[in-house]
Amino acid sequence: xxxxxxxxxxxxxxxxxxxxxxxxxxxxxxxxxxxxxxxxxxxxxxxxxxxxxxxxxxxxxxxxxxxxxxxxxxxxxxxxxxxxxxxxxxxxxxxxxxxxxxxxxxxxxxxxxxxxxxxxxxxxxxxxxxxxxxxxxxxxxxxxxxxxxxxxxxxxxxxxxxxxxxxxxxxxxxxxxxxxxxxxxxxxxxxxxxxxxxxxxxxxxxxxxxxxxxxxxxxxxxxxxxxxxxxxxxxxxxxxxxxxxxxxxxxxxxxxxxxxxxxxxxxxxxxxxxxxxxxxxxxxxxxxxxxxxxxxxxxxxxxxxxxxxxxxxxxxxxxxxxxxxxxxxxxxxxxxxxxxxxxxxxxxxxxxxxxxxxxxxxxxxxxxxxxxxxxxxxxxxxxxxxxxxxxxxxxxxxxxxxxxxxxxxxxxxxxxxxxxxxxxxxxxxxxxxxxxxxxxxxxxxxxxxxxxxxxxxxxxxxxxxxxxx
Amino acid sequence: xxxxxxxxxxxxxxxxxxxxxxxxxxxxxxxxxxxxxxxxxxxxxxxxxxxxxxxxxxxxxxxxxxxxxxxxxxxxxxxxxxxxxxxxxxxxxxxxxxxxxxxxxxxxxxxxxxxxxxxxxxxxxxxxxxxxxxxxxxxxxxxxxxxxxxxxxxxxxxxxxxxxxxxxxxxxxxxxxxxxxxxxxxxxxxxxxxxxxxxxxxxxxxxxxxxxxxxxxxxxxxxxxxxxxxxxxxxxxxxxxxxxxxxxxxxxxxxxxxxxxxxxxxxxxxxxxxxxxxxxxxxxxxxxxxxxxxxxxxxxxxxxxxxxxxxxxxxxxxxxxxxxxxxxxxxxxxxxxxxxxxxxxxxxxxxxxxxxxxx
Numbered sequence: 001x002x003x004x005x006x007x008x009x010x011x012x013x014x015x016x017x018x019x020x021x022x023x024x025x026x027x028x029x030x031x032x033x034x035x036x037x038x039x040x041x042x043x044x045x046x047x048x049x050x051x052x053x054x055x056x057x058x059x060x061x062x063x064x065x066x067x068x069x070x071x072x073x074x075x076x077x078x079x080x081x082x083x084x085x086x087x088x089x090x091x092x093x094x095x096x097x098x099x100x101x102x103x104x105x106x107x108x109x110x111x112x113x114x115x116x117x118x119x120x121x122x123x124x125x126x127x128x129x130x131x132x133x134x135x136x137x138x139x140x141x142x143x144x145x146x147x148x149x150x151x152x153x154x155x156x157x158x159x160x161x162x163x164x165x166x167x168x169x170x171x172x173x174x175x176x177x178x179x180x181x182x183x184x185x186x187x188x189x190x191x192x193x194x195x196x197x198x199x200x201x202x203x204x205x206x207x208x209x210x211x212x213x214x215x216x217x218x219x220x221x222x223x224x225x226x227x228x229x230x231x232x233x234x235x236x237x238x239x240x241x242x243x244x245x246x247x248x249x250x251x252x253x254x255x256x257x258x259x260x261x262x263x264x265x266x267x268x269x270x271x272x273x274x275x276x277x278x279x280x281x282x283x284x285x286x287x288x289x290x291x292x293x294x295x296x297x298x299x300x301x302x303x304x305x306x307x308x309x310x311x312x313x314x315x316x317x318x319x320x321x322x323x324x325x326x327x328x329x330x331x332x333x334x335x336x337x338x339x340x341x342x343x344x345x346x347x348x349x350x351x352x353x354x355x356x357x358x359x360x361x362x363x364x365x366x367x368x369x370x371x372x373x374x375x376x377x378x379x380x381x382x383x384x385x386x387x388x389x390x391x392x393x394x395x396x397x398x399x400x401x402x403x404x405x406x407x408x409x410x411x412x413x414x415x416x417x418x419x420x421x422x423x424x425x426x427x428x429x430x431x432x433x434x435x436x437x438x439x440x441x442x443x444x445x446x447x448x449x450x451x452x453x454x455x456x457x458x459x460x461x462x463x464x465x466x467x468x469x
Numbered sequence: 470x471x472x473x474x475x476x477x478x479x480x481x482x483x484x485x486x487x488x489x490x491x492x493x494x495x496x497x498x499x500x501x502x503x504x505x506x507x508x509x510x511x512x513x514x515x516x517x518x519x520x521x522x523x524x525x526x527x528x529x530x531x532x533x534x535x536x537x538x539x540x541x542x543x544x545x546x547x548x549x550x551x552x553x554x555x556x557x558x559x560x561x562x563x564x565x566x567x568x569x570x571x572x573x574x575x576x577x578x579x580x581x582x583x584x585x586x587x588x589x590x591x592x593x594x595x596x597x598x599x600x601x602x603x604x605x606x607x608x609x610x611x612x613x614x615x616x617x618x619x620x621x622x623x624x625x626x627x628x629x630x631x632x633x634x635x636x637x638x639x640x641x642x643x644x645x646x647x648x649x650x651x652x653x654x655x656x657x658x659x660x661x662x663x664x665x666x667x668x669x670x671x672x673x674x675x676x677x678x679x680x681x682x683x684x685x686x687x688x689x690x691x692x693x694x695x696x697x698x699x700x701x702x703x704x705x706x707x708x709x710x711x712x713x714x715x716x717x718x719x720x721x722x723x724x725x726x727x728x729x730x731x732x733x734x735x736x737x738x739x740x741x742x743x744x745x746x747x748x749x750x751x752x753x754x755x756x757x758x759x760x761x762x763x764x765x766x767x768x769x770x771x772x773x774x775x776x777x778x779x780x781x782x783x784x785x786x787x788x789x790x791x792x793x794x795x796x797x798x799x800x801x802x803x804x805x806x807x808x809x810x811x812x813x814x815x816x817x818x819x820x821x822x823x824x825x826x827x828x
Contacts, residue, residue: 006526006529006542009515016508017508020504097774097775097784101775101782101783101784104782105781105782108780108781108782115777115782116775116782118773118774118775118782118784119774120731120774120786120787120788120789120790121788122788122789123788185503185504185505186503186504187494187501187502187503188501188502188503188504188507189496189499189501190501190502190504190506190507190510191499191500191502192496192499193507194507194510194511194514217623217636217637220620220623220624220637221620221623221624221626221627221634221637222624223624223626223627223628224623224626224627224633224634258504258507258511260504383620383795384795387624390624408569428497428498428499429498431497431498431499432497432498432499432500435498435499435500435502436500439502439506439509439510439513440509440510440513442510442513442514443509443510443511443512443513443514443516443517444513444514444517446510446511446513446514446517446518447513447514447515447516447517447518447520447521448517448518448521449514449518450514450515450517450518450519450521450522451517451518451521451522451561451562451565452565454518454521454522454525454562455522455525455561455562455563455565455566456565456566456569456571458571458574
């Protein structure tokens, strides 16, 4: 079930009022949420529901066992088993073919012939997201930062339909306490919710779809396009992936708000970042902090000297790249960001030691960050390293190839980047003004927005890019 | 049994409400609102948006697979279309879509608007010659089964220096059964008018395993898949596509069959379709070549996920057990380019540079 579809609209129009009607009856409310979460998730493939249920049961068992055990060694063993089980399931569905064929080909290069067994397993939608959420539940129980809750509450947390397939990656401590405290129906943040939903819908079905129509042909055959067209194509993908993913999570956050629940922010104008560290504080923020808290810091973070800090950063980003998919190009994308972060970190440390400020003006820092990020997206989008080199090569060698860039695409790219440079309170002021308009006029304005979105969008709904992760 | 006095109950709940702390009225300058008002706002928005987008909703309903749900959606949205049409409310959508050059987005052309083409004699067995100055025009399209192969051909074409590839023309959820979803017969006419390909590559079958077809001679058509009546109509469509794509002397069509599917039931259906493609291609030998993908992707005679290609083990199938993945598309494109190399004289491109998979 995709958010921008008729069937989801019907589903939500049933669940939304029931959510509020049952809010004062927690046990009945939890049943409603559990059923709605599983219906929503099973809409793709009912068999996936069993995987979700198994993940829920197993992780609840791990978390409860950890919290009941006093012996530190035993607690650690249970944690290792939990991490291995979760990552094992992820590896089976996501990485098995990648690892075995890579191993077979490596052996082949060494003269050992081995035909690896490969499998066709459909990747359960959202598996990376709910596995990470389940892992944070168990790890938080191990650290003592979150006491395991009841099986029912945990099941509702994991299957809560606004976040289950593509995040935000919510922590148990952020959401479970909200479930336990009935939300107040007298005051909800409807304006922000409607802005997020309408804005997310516009980004997904208009901007992302239009940018895909520019980027796809260029990545398919870069050699037939001029250098300028390829540059526009790279930036079109830069906007596409932002509009697609942030559009989805905006809708998720807005839907949760209408039900009375707050999710953490997932994007904060990432293309206005002043450097890569700033970019990762603004892009897929809930994944960044997950990787920081559950991978980078346990690896030692920045507590073990500059060299170890660099290694930790690099490892975190490489694994973050691999999280996105089983391909060497994702690994290269993560590595590129890792190397960039290490370099930036080292330069900043040196400047601090010398008591100097950065010499580059902020507009230049922002522009170079954007160019770096857009170039790295080529690795993320390309189908192979050959495709990466074709795309980047054409930027340098394609100046003689005829072909004019689409002015419409350039305008949309420029507009989307420019919007992110606006002060952060710009949107807040717009929402404050909208909230003071009569509810019927608000509905009318939102209806007209739906008209514009419907008229500008292509037929059908393209799959969300992040669903495959 | 005692009955509670409703008045007392209301008073109690009022008292309970009074004892609850008053929630804040504002957040970040925004007025917070009761959930009832938010619901009313949402309903107004959906009503207004639904009315103004009625034509689009009707089209979306009409292109769904044949089912009772489609019938219900069609009836409901037809009612909306009638109302909005009478009130002139469909105009804003038409105008806005027109601003971005998409004014006909809600039109449905469900007719098989191709007329039988008089077939010409096959091209004499002389190798047509192409060169960088006189490039071979290549077109590749079809349903979702064609996406990866068309993309791989498009990526490989520039390096041959003698092949000019049109934009890959694969479209998800389309086929020859449902011209209302995407009218491939109209598309064939457009391609002949604009691209004028020397060689076309078509791949269909992924969505053509249903009983229901639109655009039959007497309107919509529903006969059991594979039955003689169904086959007659489907063969007519395949024949029209083949003849249209080879209507000019010297034009060649490579019709690729659907690759072996993992699911036996689906594979049996694909075999029915492949038989039709093969038979119709055989009638047009010299102009249409049927490319059987099974020797490439199922060398052992059954479905397999990976194959050995250029000495490496390569996963070539999507996890759905039906589609080729990116590397599968590359392998198939390589086979097609080798066919072209054999059939035509491709000066300055012999041998064609190898293309590589992503693995």
